[in-house]
Amino acid sequence: MSQWVKVAETAEIPPGDSKAFIVERESIAVFNVDGEYFAISNRCPHAAGPLVQGFVEKGRVVCPWHAWSFPLSPVNPPNDGVARYRARVDDGSIFLEVPVGNYGQSSIIRSM
Numbered sequence: 001m002s003q004w005v006k007v008a009e010t011a012e013i014p015p016g017d018s019k020a021f022i023v024e025r026e027s028i029a030v031f032n033v034d035g036e037y038f039a040i041s042n043r044c045p046h047a048a049g050p051l052v053q054g055f056v057e058k059g060r061v062v063c064p065w066h067a068w069s070f071p072l073s074p075v076n077p078p079n080d081g082v083a084r085y086r087a088r089v090d091d092g093s094i095f096l097e098v099p100v101g102n103y104g105q106s107s108i109i110r111s112m
C-alpha cells in the first residue's frame, strides 16, 4: 500500500538541483532533471554515500564518494538495492509515492 506525500514546492528544487527529505524514516533524494523530478534513496548501497550530493549524467546519479552510478527512473529499475519513488507535480508542489509506514497518513517530512 502506498500514499502520495507532498515534499516541497517546485521552486525549492530548480532544474539541475537536488534536495533530500525524510519521509516515513527514509531519506529520499529528489532531483530536478530539466524540469522532470526523480526520487531515489539518498543512501548509496556501497557505503551509504549521500546520493543527493551526486551529479546526474545521462539519467543516472553518480555517487559523490566512489562514483557508483544508479539510474534515476522508477520504470523497470535494476535490482541494485536502491529504492526509486514515482514523483509528480500538482499545482506547483512535488509529491512522491511512498509506502505507507508505521505512521500511516501522518508522514514525517523534514528537508535536509
Ligand code: FES
Pocket (backbone or CB within 6 Å): 044, 045, 046, 047, 048, 049, 063, 064, 065, 066, 067, 068
Ligand atoms: S558510497 Fe557510493 S559509491 Fe561508495
